[in-house]
Every structure is written in C-alpha cells, then in structure tokens.
Amino acid sequence: AQSVAQPEDQVNVAEGNPLTVKCTYSVSGNPYLFWYVQYPNRGLQFLLKYITGDNLVKGSYGFEAEFNKSQTSFHLKKPSALVSDSALYFCAVATDSWGKLQFGAGTQVVVTP
Amino acid sequence: DGGITQSPKYLFRKEGQNVTLSCEQNLNHDAMYWYRQDPGQGLRLIYYSQIVNDFQKGDIAEGYSVSREKKESFPLTVTSAQKNPTAFYLCASEGTRGIQYFGAGTRLSVL
Numbered sequence: 001a002q003s004v005a006q007p008e009d010q011v012n013v014a015e016g017n018p019l020t021v022k023c024t025y026s027v028s029g030n031p032y033l034f035w036y037v038q039y040p041n042r043g044l045q046f047l048l049k050y051i052t053g054d055n056l057v058k059g060s061y062g063f064e065a066e067f068n069k070s071q072t073s074f075h076l077k078k079p080s081a082l083v084s085d086s087a088l089y090f091c092a093v094a095t096d097s098w099g100k101l102q103f104g105a106g107t108q109v110v111v112t113p
Numbered sequence: 114d115g116g117i118t119q120s121p122k123y124l125f126r127k128e129g130q131n132v133t134l135s136c137e138q139n140l141n142h143d144a145m146y147w148y149r150q151d152p153g154q155g156l157r158l159i160y161y162s163q164i165v166n167d168f169q170k171g172d173i174a175e176g177y178s179v180s181r182e183k184k185e186s187f188p189l190t191v192t193s194a195q196k197n198p199t200a201f202y203l204c205a206s207e208g209t210r211g212i213q214y215f216g217a218g219t220r221l222s223v224l
Contacts, residue, residue: 009153032211034211034212036213036215041217041218041220042217042218043117043119043203043205043215043216043217043218044156044203044205044213044215045215046212046213046214049210049211049212051210051211090155090156094211100158100161100171101156101158101213103148103155103156103157104155105153105154105155106153106155
C-alpha cells in the first residue's frame with residue numbers, strides 16, 4: 001500500500017523568506033511524486049512531478065522539489081515566498097505511470113506581508 | 114480550470130434523495146476520476162474510469178455510482194445510501210505523463 005504524510009497542517013512564512021513544505025511517502029515500488037496547489041473553493045493545479053532522473057525538480061511559479069530516496073521525502077521549496085503563494089498544498093504519490101494517486105492531507109501555507 | 118467543467122457549483126440534497134454531479138472535459142483524455150475532499154483529510158478517490166464504458170471503484174465508493182457512456186462525460190450520483198454526503202467533490206482527467214487536471218469542484222450540502 002502507498003501512503004503520503006504531510007507533517008505540518010500549516011506553515012507560516014514572511015514574504016521574501018524561503019518556503020518549505022514537507023512530504024514523506026511510503027510505497028512498495030518506484031514512486032511517482034507530485035505536488036498540487038489549491039486556492040479557496042477551486043480545484044487543484046499541478047505544480048511539479050518527479051518520475052526519474054534529477055533529484056531536483058523545477059516546476060511552476062518558481063517552485064521546486066527535492067527527491068530524497070534514502071529519506072523517502074519530496075519536500076516542496078521556494079526561495080522567496082510571495083503573499084500570492086498562500087494556498088493549500090498537496091503532495092501525492094503513485095506507483096504506476098498513471099492515475100490512482102494517494103494524496104496527503106494537505107498543508108496550508110500562509111505568507112504574511 | 115483546464116478544460117474540466119463541473120456543475121453545479123453548489124448543490125443541496127434532501128434526505129432520501131439521489132443527486133447527480135456533472136463533469137465534462139474537452140481535453141480528449143481517456144482517464145477520469147472523482148474525488149471527495151473533507152477538511153483535513155486530503156482527497157479520497159471515489160471512482161475512476163480509464164476508458165469509455167469501463168470504471169472502477171476507488172477507496173470510498175459506497176453510496177456513490179458513476180457512468181462513462183461518452184469520453185467527455187463522467188457524472189457522479191450521490192445516492193441516498195451515502196449517509197454523510199456533505200463534502201467538496203472534485204473531478205479530474207488525466208493527460209500525458211500522469212498529470213491530472215481538476216475541475217473547480219461541486220460543494221454538496223444536506224438540507
């Protein structure tokens with residue numbers, strides 16, 4: 001069985017400071033890892049994905065994520081947070097190249113001016 | 114939201130009533146998904162369909178039904194057997210490289 005953990009319900013950061021949202025996963029095979037973002041009362045938007053290759057994945061809106069196999073982590077990062085980055089962030093994992101994603105519970109990011 | 118249209122945006126269900134949530138996509142994707150979102154629980158998979166006229170139960174299918182008669186459409190019916198239907202429902206379709214594209218959601222409440 002596959003599972004995803006996002007250990008922080010909320011992350012607070014001042015605008016201009018680095019932002020990190022943590023994610024750890026558990027799968028029986030090779031993981032396909034995703035980050036999505038959700039703004040209030042909206043659907044999820046894809047940010048980035050890791051399948052194989054470079055451990056550092058670059059995505060939309062200046063976000064990046066680092067795959068760490070030994071720590072089974074896929075933390076989302078942004079060097080300088082914006083107030084507009086305030087949203088709910090979801091990490092997800094799959095063990096096939098398609099579908100059946102297992103989502104984490106989500107982390108609310110609050111960026112203050 | 115990327116070619117996925119969900120309607121209505123808000124829906125109210127009376128006790129004992131079945132209600133149907135619409136999901137239409139114009140992205141020409143084969144695979145489509147229905148998720149339920151509750152606060153603090155992330156997204157849970159209700160049903161998914163990889164191809165027309167075929168669909169599979171997800172993790173929480175009890176009390177729900179779907180059909181996939183057309184590639185573009187994947188409606189979800191919340192039946193009277195679903196005793197706790199109040200939630201935010203999200204439909205998605207899957208494009209290349211496993212990326213899912215989501216609709217704006219339907220918020221279902223019980224009267």
